[in-house]
Amino acid sequence: MAPIKLVSRGLVVVSAAAILVAVLTAHPAAPLSALAASSLHGAKGNVAASYSSGSYYSTGSYYSSGSYYSSGSYYSSGSYYSSSGSNCRYSCGKGGTSRPTSSITGSSGSFSSSGSDGGPLGPTIPTGFPTGLVGGPVALLLLLLLFWLLTSRRQKVRRDIGWVREHLRFVADSVPESPTTEIRRRPDGTSVSLAFEPHLIGDQN
Amino acid sequence: MTTGIAQAGLTARVLLLGSASDADLEKLQRALSDHGAVSKVGGKLSKLRPQAVEAATETLASVTAGLLDVDLGDALINGLRTHQSLVRAAEETMRVPGLQEVVQLASYQVSWTKQPTVDLLIDGTRIHTFRFHLTLLFEVEVAAAVVQDGKLVSLKSGDGSVAGTLSLEMLGGDITLLEQERKIDLHLIVRLGSGVPLLEGKPDLSAAGKEQDAAGEETVPA
Numbered sequence: 277m278a279p280i281k282l283v284s285r286g287l288v289v290v291s292a293a294a295i296l297v298a299v300l301t302a303h304p305a306a307p308l309s310a311l312a313a314s315s316l317h318g319a320k321g322n323v324a325a326s327y328s329s330g331s332y333y334s335t336g337s338y339y340s341s342g343s344y345y346s347s348g349s350y351y352s353s354g355s356y357y358s359s360s361g362s363n364c365r366y367s368c369g370k371g372g373t374s375r376p377t378s379s380i381t382g383s384s385g386s387f388s389s390s391g392s393d394g395g396p397l398g399p400t401i402p403t404g405f406p407t408g409l410v411g412g413p414v415a416l417l418l419l420l421l422l423f424w425l426l427t428s429r430r431q432k433v434r435r436d437i438g439w440v441r442e443h444l445r446f447v448a449d450s451v452p453e454s455p456t457t458e459i460r461r462r463p464d465g466t467s468v469s470l471a472f473e474p475h476l477i478g479d480q481n
Numbered sequence: 482m483t484t485g486i487a488q489a490g491l492t493a494r495v496l497l498l499g500s501a502s503d504a505d506l507e508k509l510q511r512a513l514s515d516h517g518a519v520s521k522v523g524g525k526l527s528k529l530r531p532q533a534v535e536a537a538t539e540t541l542a543s544v545t546a547g548l549l550d551v552d553l554g555d556a557l558i559n560g561l562r563t564h565q566s567l568v569r570a571a572e573e574t575m576r577v578p579g580l581q582e583v584v585q586l587a588s589y590q591v592s593w594t595k596q597p598t599v600d601l602l603i604d605g606t607r608i609h610t611f612r613f614h615l616t617l618l619f620e621v622e623v624a625a626a627v628v629q630d631g632k633l634v635s636l637k638s639g640d641g642s643v644a645g646t647l648s649l650e651m652l653g654g655d656i657t658l659l660e661q662e663r664k665i666d667l668h669l670i671v672r673l674g675s676g677v678p679l680l681e682g683k684p685d686l687s688a689a690g691k692e693q694d695a696a697g698e699e700t701v702p703a
Contacts, residue, residue, distance in 0.1 A: 436533030444537055445602040446544040446611075455595040457560040461587055470583045471573065 287425070291418040295411075491670050493556075493617060494549035496645045497659040501550075503543065509647075510535075510542035512658040518649060522601065522609045541599065541611070545647075548597040548613065553643060554671040556617050560591030561633065562679050567626060571679035575631040582628045591619040612650040613658075619643050624667060632676030638667040 498505040513519070519537045520527050526537070561567055570582040594616045601609040624638030644662035648655045671677075 433530045433532045436530045437536050440529065440533045440537045440540075443604050444540070445605075446541050447600045447602060448544050448548055449598045449600070453596065455556070455559065455593055457556075457563055457594075458592045459560050459563050460590045460592070470585075471570075472581045472583070473577060473579065 283425070287418055287422045291415055291422060295415045490672075491553045491665075492549065493551040493553065493615060493645050493647075494546055496553065496643065496663060497549060497647055497661050498546060503546075506539070506542045506546055509546055509659060510539055513542055513545075513649075514538045516649070516651065516656050516658070518611065518651070521651065524608065525603070541601075544599050545611075545613065548599070549615065549647065551595070551615070551617070553617065553619075553665070556593040557591055557619050557621075557667070557671060558633070558677050560593055560619065561626070562681070564589070567628060567633065567679055570626075570628040571631040571633075574628050575680065578630070580629070584626045584628060586621070586624045586626060588620075588622050591621065593617040593619070614646070614648045614650070614655065616646045616648075617643060618646075619665070621667060628679065630676065631680050632678050634673060634676040636668055636671055636673065641665045641667055 492501065494501055498508055514535060519541060520529070520534050526534070529537070564586065566584045566586065570584050574580045574582055594614065597613050597615060599611040599613070600607045601611065619641060620643075621641040622639030624636060626633055626637075627635035641664070642662060643665045645659070646657060647659040648657045
């Protein structure tokens with residue numbers, strides 16, 4: 277019984293986590309940034325652009341406004357890139373998400389970057405794990421699995437109780453043996469018997 | 482634990498469960514459930530869901546409670562019937578019509594034990610027998626019993642108490658399911674009516690007494 281409870285609780289926790297992830301990744305900024313990134317692919321170098329890193333994509337909290345970015349995590353990552361002589365600044369964010377080697381050719385020259393920490397001087401399409409797409413169905417599946425588990429368990433309980441009611445009988449013994457009695461006198465006293473016999477006065481005469 | 486003074490018509494069920502209604506079965510059901518009385522039978526019962534085992538335990542508790550419908554007064558009388566002083570007095574009063582004997586009983590202890598059983602049947606086949614032990618232990622202080630015509634016709638007593646125990650035989654040893662003790666007032670729980678025969682199951686001494694009396698009358702000189 278305990279493992280079933282543990283599994284059920286685990287499923288609830290996992291489902292809740294999956295739903296949370298799904299809700300977070302459903303932020304409208306995510307698809308927009310992806311769209312923006314893809315539209316910039318192959319753009320000219322002087323065009324202000326913003327790129328999203330993996331972390332940006334997953335949290336959706338990064339805000340882009342033209343050519344300047346401010347974010348604590350952004351500075352701490354140390355991966356801030358600026359193309360001199362242009363209005364374009366690129367943010368790669370922390371190199372937690374591996375980025376493919378990318379290269380672009382713009383009007384100001386050709387740039388190439390490689391490695392996960394390398395600053396992309398060209399547009400990059402986010403290729404992080406699409407949790408938003410996967411989280412929803414997974415959560416739904418987990419919920420369905422949980423529902424199925426609970427339902428099937430109830431059915432088994434009902435079936436077992438039905439079996440007990442139908443097949444099991446408890447019968448008290450029809451010829452109970454006579455009880456045994458025992459009397460023990462305490463050592464601190466003795467029994468005294470007094471007899472009273474009636475005598476009619478008429479009998480004495 | 483000793484609770485209030487027992488009243489007339491007190492049964493072992495009332496003593497142990499609190500009342501004679503099914504609502505008080507929970508105590509017994511919990512005790513059976515805590516010790517896994519049903520699930521430890523084995524076989525298919527050990528594979529049942531806990532809710533189904535509870536349903537079976539509830540039925541077992543209900544049947545077992547029926548075994549507790551034992552009148553405490555009757556149990557005490559059963560014990561008193563074995564008291565030598567009372568038996569002698571009963572025999573004497575049977576021999577001498579009209580003779581009344583007052584027997585002052587010293588403090589004594591009456592134990593009454595019964596071993597009822599409950600069979601567990603699956604589709605009519607017995608697969609297990611639950612063996613219970615119901616024990617009633619009366620502690621009676623000095624009492625005075627009046628015996629006439631072989632019957633206990635009156636009983637006056639001091640303080641007393643009764644302790645009831647219901648246990649169940651299990652593989653690992655007996656387990657105590659219910660245990661309760663309370664004060665009793667003998668003349669309240671013992672219903673004497675027109676007198677309780679003390680010589681039940683023994684040869685009728687009254688006939689012998691009458692014959693003896695007749696012989697005595699004959700020998701008495703006119």
